[in-house]
Amino acid sequence: HSHNAVRITFDRDVRCEPWATSDFGGDHASAVSVFGDIVIFEVKFTDRFPRWIGEMVETFNLTRTGAAKYVDGLSRVEAGGLAAADPAMAARAFAL
Secondary structure, eight states: OOTTSEEEEEEOSOEEOOOOSSOOOSOOTTOEESSTTOOEEEEEESSSOOHHHHHHHHHTTOOOOOOOHHHHHHHHHHTTOSOOSSHHHHHHHHHO
16 A cells, blocks of 8 residues: 555646746746646546546546646747746747
């Protein structure tokens, strides 16, 4: 019996902005929302999908879909969804 067999997270207000340093402090005023008001209910499991989670998904009529947070955030940068002070910074962020 593994203690890490299931992990559930709720991601809200996923935001993205180009950042040129390893210091993630600051107000992030230029960050934009990647998924809007959508709450991501993420389930990770090691052996098999727990039945009770399947029942919960069915009860609440949840939709199974992918949510590539990092990739979708970078797509926002490439599409000009962020107001970057330095266009080269946005290009570097996308090239990561």
